[in-house]
Amino acid sequence: MNRKGLLLLILSIIIAVSTIWLNSFWLSYKGLVSENDEKQIDYYLSDFSLLQTSNTGEMKYYLQGQHLTHKNSTGGSEIFHPTIQTHDHDGTQLFIQATKAFQEKSTSNIELSGNVLIQKNNMSKRDSEQNVPKLSFKLETENLIFNPVKREISTDANISLTTQDGLLTGTGLRSKLDQQELRILSNVHAKFDPNP
DSSP: OHHHHHHHHHHHHHHHHHHHHHHHHHHHOGGGSOOTTSOOEEEEEEEEEEEEEOTTSOEEEEEEEEEEEEETTTOOEEEESOEEEEEOTTSOEEEEEOSEEEESSTTSOEEEEEEEEEEEEEOOHHHHHHTOOEEEEEEEEEEEEEETTTTEEEEEEEEEEEESSEEEEEEEEEEETTTTEEEEEEEEEEEEOOOO
């Protein structure tokens, strides 16, 4: 009886040491352990909206989205289904939508990707009485960079610009929102509908 108890004790110690060793080996496995420099999420927002203002209180841009994840080590944010509202040189509202966006820091460029759409609606007095916005332009591309500080947009991807007068397509775009400047870089094709 004494030998059975001693044997059981030795067997229990062997099982405990084996379990500890196996657990230690499992945790040290590189694919399952977070390394020190791995980018960890420090907060997460769902159905959120953020307002960026200047020192004078003027709205720079208004951002809303389905989800936002912020990474502690880099300070970067990933945004799912973002909508950015800002204004053009004439004060008219611009809406920028995409599938996903990434911003490295709170004051850096916002990189939008996946079905990027920029839309500007003009409302004349007659339209505003009927509450019907009139499309000024619609720009579509696959990715776009929005600089909220310089208020510039740019892309190297193919673009499609639809206005009341027709359609412009091309590759690459540079635009300053505070000026009436829009440059399509290459492969420009235009199709205009004559007004009667």
